[in-house]
Amino acid sequence: MKGYGEEILRMEEIVKTFDLGGGKTLTASDHVNLSLHKGETLGIVGESGSGKSTLAKILTRLYTMDSGRILLHGKDIAPLKGEEFRQVRKNIQMVFQDPSTAFNPKQRVKDIICEPLLNYGLIxxxxxxxxxxxxLHQVDLPEDFADRYPNNMSGGQRQRIAIARALVLKPEIIICDEATSALDMSVQKTVIELLHRLQKETGVAYIFICHDLALANMFCDNIMVMHWGKVVEKIHDLSEAKDPYSKKLMASVFTIEEGKNKVLSDELFG
Incomplete structure (x- = not known):
């Protein structure tokens, strides 16, 4: 396992419930705790509905949590509002599963990538x-893509543009929310290679939300397994799993996924 630096982020006792109507509620985050260090890749895995993406949306303020603390370099950023939070938000960027949903189809690639800089008056x-x-050069795309529109590009190319956009503010944390799950294996490999290289170059920390356990096991330094809004266990490697739910999850997925990702792991880190 590679080394990593000081703690950047700590989320403490995060609770988020949703009102389902009729007096029923769903607890999507049930007293969740996590920590993230400079240069670390923290994987968050679990079945659909386990609460993985809810945590990401709480961190980026797309959801408002019911209770808990979010500490960035030891400062609680949860109570921050307005411009004070907007300045903090520069340090936390996000790459979604389908980048095209986050792109304005009328914008050229240069506008998409540089929009965050414009929003902060930095360009x-x-x-x-x-x-x-x-x-574009940093994410291994042709520089002439700057004047093109993304709608006629491949999924892998659009995802690289999304990564470039996330990087442009030089954040400390990038959340990858199923960022490779819609890509075929060969494209997934190149995107993972890119994320790995960029982390080595910049020291950025990743929160890697993923349902592919074998991929998470290969790419992440530490893994947090979630189920029904709770953290089941935190481990360095899925081979260390002790909780019955983690073992059940592994048994249902690894037989299909581990072979192809063993090849991917050997090529990237072997």
């Missing part, structure tokens, strides 16, 4: 083309 419009080409 002039005249400089956007040059910055976009720099970011």
């Amino acid at each position: 002039k419009k005249a400089d956007m083309g040059e910055k976009a080409r720099e970011m």
Whole structure:
């Protein structure tokens, strides 16, 4: 396992419930705790509905939690509002499963990549083309993509653009919410390679939300298994799993996935 640095993020006793009507509620986060360090990749795995993406949306303020604390470098950012939180939000970016849903189809790639910089007043419009080409180079895409529209690009190319957009503010944390699950294996391999290289170059920390246990086991430093909004266990490697739910989850997935990801792991880290 690679080394990583100081603790960046800590989420403590996070609770989030949803009102289902008729007096019924769903607890999507049930007193969840996690910590994340500089240069670390923390995997969050579990079945659909386990609460993985809810945590990401709480962290990015897409959902408001019921209770708990979110500490960034020891400061509780949960109570922050307005411009104070907006400035903190620069440090936490997100890459979604389907980047096209986050793109304005009327925008060119240079506008998509540089929009976060414009929003924070960190770039002039005249400089956007040059910055976009720099970011495209960083994610191994042709620089002339800057003046193209993403709707006629492949899923892997669009995901690289989404990664470039997430990186452009130089965040400390990038949340990858099923960011490779819609890609076929060969494209998934190149995106994982890219994420691995960018982490080595920048020290960015990843929260890697994934239902593919074998992929998470290969790519992540630490893994948090979730079930029905609870953290079942936290482990370095799924071979260390002790909880019956984790073992059941592994048994249902690994027989299909581990062979193909063993090849991927050997090529990336072997």
